[in-house]
Amino acid sequence: MKLNLFSALAASALLLGCATSSNSVTNNKLPKPIQLFNGKDIKDWTPKIRLHEVGENYANTFRVEDGLLKVRYDGYDDFKQQYGHLAYNKAFGYYLLKVEYRFVNEQVKGGEGWAWRNSGAMLHGQDPKTMLKDQDFPISIEGQFLGGNGKDARTTSNLCTPGTNVVMKEKLFTPHCISSTSNTYHGDQWVTAEFLVLGDSVIKHILDKQVVLEYQKPQIGGGNVDKYDPAQKQDGKLLDKGFIYLQSESHPIDFRKVELYDLSPYKNNKAKLDQVVELLTK
Template sequence: MKPHFFLPLLFFSFLSLQGFAQTTSLFDGKTLKGWYMDIPDLEKDSSLRIPFIVREGMLVSLGNPQGHLISEKEYENYRLEVEYRFPGKPGNCGVLVHASTPRSLYGMFPKSIEVQMMHQNAGDFWCIVEDIQVPDMEVRRGPKEDWGITEGKERRIKNLTDDSEKPLGQWNHMVIECKADNITVWLNGDLVNKGYAATAKKGQIALQAEGAEVEFRKVELTQLN
């Protein structure tokens, strides 16, 4: 056999040793397959509109009634890429990672760590009956005696930048990397948050309906080795 025939085999063996980074789209552009909704007010009144829809190839959170679109699967050690924009009036929304017990906070939010998408605050962490640490904790979270993970406590950990968001109407590219007990967030190429010692290492992923309409054109997950 000629030596060059060995090259593809050697290359494949190298890739096998390194491991493949498997990327999966969590949104197929047509349906909400792989997700389910938890909308408390919709349970009480079935005549209310459904707040998560597919429109023109985009996953859209209409904002109200408020609640969550939750992945059917749990994930651990991954990189999540989300492209989103506020098409109209800016407002509040977020991506929740390591989500588990539903309605653990204010009868609405699942136990999780939120990566904030709220206009002018994108990249903040919000602790929702889970916790995470960052450097300069008191500067970014406030007095230590106020910290907590339940109602009435200081659950917000401010991000690292003030100008990483695109102008309203333009697409933002957010990357959330969850590896062991670390969570790192980039927004439009800027490092906007990095936490460690998270109290959860795996769970579901959730998108919020929290008052403002938000369009998502990409929700992709790459499994990390």
């Protein structure tokens, strides 16, 4: 059957439209967020506090009250460098993590000056079951949370690297910490920190819809972690997945949301991955 020119053009446009729509992502096809914190308990999490065995929630440091995941120290006489970390029980590699947090109350006795209004989300962390009793921090990439003192500038969503290194501006970055370009968040206000983690390629720290820090090739290496099992520290090994931890560093903090968008289904399709990320972060 012959097609006239108009029919042929219409058919081509229809086919092109179908092809375009099949490769696009709409809002109703976006991944649903996984609520890592369910608002009720921490049964899906494992505590690891320095000087204590894996799984021991010393002095009820991590607790759920009023629908919030709280870090508290009312059972401590002195902090004694008992750095704590709460690990979600599943590892992830490609994801967008959203954490809503606020600092409250006063720092516990014995907390270091640098740890005042200091906490964080640890990314690509080692399995908590592999941490030794006296280990201070998990080998991981830390998205550091800092609160302001009411007058001075103090950025948040910074980078710290316990037992790790990253690449920045095509060079291996080996200092322990680097500040982001964020604003300062004073007082007890809620802050939403986002972390876009794409395997061992790139990690972006996002605040108020702006990328405030970006780096590539997270990997094991360097210092700033103590009393670890040497078998867990394979320097130079790229980190393409790992466990997510929330931190206890001597200042009380609340978390009201910890949610994750799993991006692993898109990791082999850059066009779709870029579309999904754009929609989730706009």
